[in-house]
Amino acid sequence: MTYIANTDEQRKEMLKRCGVSSVEKFFAVIPASLQPKSFSIPQGRSELEVHSFFKKLANQNYYNLISFLGGGYYDHFIPSAVDAIVERSEFYTAYTPYQPELSQGTLQAMYEYQTHICRLTDMEVANASLYDGGTALYEAFQMAIALTGRRKVVVDGGVSPIYRKMIYSYATNLSVDFRETVVIHGQTDRERLFNLIDDSTAAVITQNPNFFGAIDDHSDIVQRCHDNGALALQSVNPIACAILKTPGDMGFDIVTGEGQPLGIPLSFGGPYLGFMAVRKKLVRKMPGRIVGRTVDTKNKEGFVLTLQAREQHIRREKATSNICTNQALCALRAHVYLSLLGTDGLREVAQLCLDKAEYAKERLKAIPGIEVIDSPPTFNEFSVRLPMDAGECVGQMIEKGFAAGFPLGRYYSGMEDFLLVAVTEKRTKYEIGQFAEALEDVVCR
Numbered sequence: 001m002t003y004i005a006n007t008d009e010q011r012k013e014m015l016k017r018c019g020v021s022s023v024e025k026f027f028a029v030i031p032a033s034l035q036p037k038s039f040s041i042p043q044g045r046s047e048l049e050v051h052s053f054f055k056k057l058a059n060q061n062y063y064n065l066i067s068f069l070g071g072g073y074y075d076h077f078i079p080s081a082v083d084a085i086v087e088r089s090e091f092y093t094a095y096t097p098y099q100p101e102l103s104q105g106t107l108q109a110m111y112e113y114q115t116h117i118c119r120l121t122d123m124e125v126a127n128a129s130l131y132d133g134g135t136a137l138y139e140a141f142q143m144a145i146a147l148t149g150r151r152k153v154v155v156d157g158g159v160s161p162i163y164r165k166m167i168y169s170y171a172t173n174l175s176v177d178f179r180e181t182v183v184i185h186g187q188t189d190r191e192r193l194f195n196l197i198d199d200s201t202a203a204v205i206t207q208n209p210n211f212f213g214a215i216d217d218h219s220d221i222v223q224r225c226h227d228n229g230a231l232a233l234q235s236v237n238p239i240a241c242a243i244l245k246t247p248g249d250m251g252f253d254i255v256t257g258e259g260q261p262l263g264i265p266l267s268f269g270g271p272y273l274g275f276m277a278v279r280k281k282l283v284r285k286m287p288g289r290i291v292g293r294t295v296d297t298k299n300k301e302g303f304v305l306t307l308q309a310r311e312q313h314i315r316r317e318k319a320t321s322n323i324c325t326n327q328a329l330c331a332l333r334a335h336v337y338l339s340l341l342g343t344d345g346l347r348e349v350a351q352l353c354l355d356k357a358e359y360a361k362e363r364l365k366a367i368p369g370i371e372v373i374d375s376p377p378t379f380n381e382f383s384v385r386l387p388m389d390a391g392e393c394v395g396q397m398i399e400k401g402f403a404a405g406f407p408l409g410r411y412y413s414g415m416e417d418f419l420l421v422a423v424t425e426k427r428t429k430y431e432i433g434q435f436a437e438a439l440e441d442v443v444c445r
Contacts, residue, residue: 061268065398066431068360070381070422071211071406072133072160073272074261076239076349077426082263082336091332097291100304107303110328111291113335120241120338121255122248123277128289129331133258134166136274137205137235139287140254141167141176143278144203144231146285151176153203154196157183158210161411163235183412185383186376187216194224201230203254208236208244212373212420213357213381215244222251238262238275238334240379242343242350254278263337264330273330283307352425353380356432360423363436369443373418381422383408387443390419400438 011023020026023039045053067075086092090105097103097110110128117126130136141153155164157180168178177200181192188206197204204225209215218234225232231253239261241247247255259273260266278286284307292306341349357380365372369387386393390407397404409416423432 065401065403066427066435067266067403068405068421068423068427068435069403070213071420072162072258072260073266074239074380074422074424075266075426076261076263076424078263078265078337079340081340082333085336086329086333091329094328097305097328100302104303106328107291107305109332109335110289111293111303112339113331114291116335116338117275117277120238120246121236121277122246123252123255124248124280125283125286125290126275126277127286128291129259129327130256130274130276130288131327132270132272132274133235133256133260134160134163134274135170136256136258136276137163137233138167138170139274140233140256140276141203141205143254143282143285143287144233145176147231147282148202148229150200150202150230152179152198152201153177153205154179154193154201155181156188156193156204156206156210157181158188158212158214158216159205159207159235160211163207185212185373186214188218188221190220193221197224197228197230199228201225201228203231203233205233205235208234208247209240209379209381212383213378213422214376215240215379216376217245217250218252219250226251237379239346239350239353242346243354244379248277253282259330259334262334264333271327271330273327273334275331275334349425350379353423356380356425356427356429357382357423359429360421360427360432360435363432364421364439367436367440367443370439380424381420384419384421386417386419389416391416393419393439393442396442397438400442402435402438404435404439 015021015023015026018026027035027039069075091109094103094106097106100107114126114128118124130139144153145151153176155178164180171178179196181189181196188210193204204221206216206218206221208218218232222232232251233254233256234247234250234252236247236255236257238257238259255277257275259275262273264273276286276288283290286307289305290307291303293301293303296302338346357378361372361374361382364370364384371385373383373385384405390405390409394404394407404419405422406420407416408418408420412418
């Protein structure tokens with residue numbers, strides 16, 4: 001019998017039935033150090049009251065800011081059709097496609113999503129998604145360790161500090177020898193990176209564009225990896241893949257990235273989408289779900305989960321990963337977004353991001369005291385050096401209606417006056433001009 005206690009009398013009756021005189025005694029079996037500071041729970045509220053409370057709370061977080069904030073998560077335009085399709089009940093309420101005969105729509109959508117990722121990255125096989133860009137990168141180097149039997153992983157300093165923090169945290173209790181190159185705003189320091197690659201290296205991790213927005217061709221790094229028996233891993237911005245040299249064309253073995261730019265709204269850190277694509281020869285060590293297309297005994301096309309190397313499906317010691325699910329709804333958003341835009345549309349979005357970022361650079365260069373770091377080619381974001389603390393500048397810019405960028409001093413000691421500025425296709429010429437004028441007003445007071 002379920003007993004719901006809404007009043008003091010009902011609470012007393014509930015405790016009496018449980019054989020205790022107070023809530024504190026009911027939870028006495030829990031160590032004091034793990035108990036909450038108080039068991040004083042407020043009276044229940046009606047649906048209307050709860051709705052009003054959370055609406056008021058949410059409004060405290062809401063600023064109608066014009067965003068120039070990036071660092072891996074971007075304010076892109078999302079066509080209305082994405083929500084209209086994804087929120088259909090057959091997609092929105094579906095759990096997981098264990099029974100293919102009942103889940104053909106979901107399985108087909110995931111298969112088509114995988115196809116999009118393969119075409120975008122120029123790789124041969126993709127899985128049906130992972131949690132986010134950082135955990136996908138963790139799964140990638142774990143693949144490399146399993147495939148090579150080596151424990152050394154070289155990480156380029158241009159890889160997102162958010163991702164590096166994530167993979168180091170996940171690997172805390174693992175015997176992995178991480179080596180990092182120095183952090184620079186430009187392209188990868190080849191000499192330092194090559195000195196770290198040897199016959200004990202399992203993988204080298206790079207990012208393109210890197211965290212500072214710099215574009216690079218890592219083909220020579222891939223070749224050095226393969227010459228030493230190591231795997232080459234790259235984290236990418238999926239929008240940039242539409243116009244840049246693809247990781248597949250550079251020869252990478254495993255490609256990962258954050259799929260948030262593909263039709264997924266910014267949402268206080270998630271839920272987002274991790275994608276992964278690999279060479280076909282590596283597919284049996286690939287984590288997560290893979291959807292395959294086949295035919296039945298009547299030659300009718302169907303879709304099934306295949307090559308499931310998860311611990312729920314095979315003996316634990318043979319599992320490639322303990323990842324137990326994926327981000328199917330977010331992957332569906334990416335699939336719908338890419339289908340709506342098509343090849344030409346995605347290229348147009350990417351080109352607009354690049355062109356508008358270049359325009360923003362020129363506007364900011366004209367501001368006295370601001371140095372734009374643009375020696376390497378960049379995609380949609382770039383670093384600027386300010387004549388003041390970047391965090392303080394960001395705070396003042398919020399008051400003027402702008403999310404001005406990412407203050408690099410949060411992750412890099414000595415870069416307290418550097419700001420990472422991102423520009424997407426949503427930013428208009430007028431908004432960029434207003435942003436430059438507001439920034440000049442802050443830094444030139």
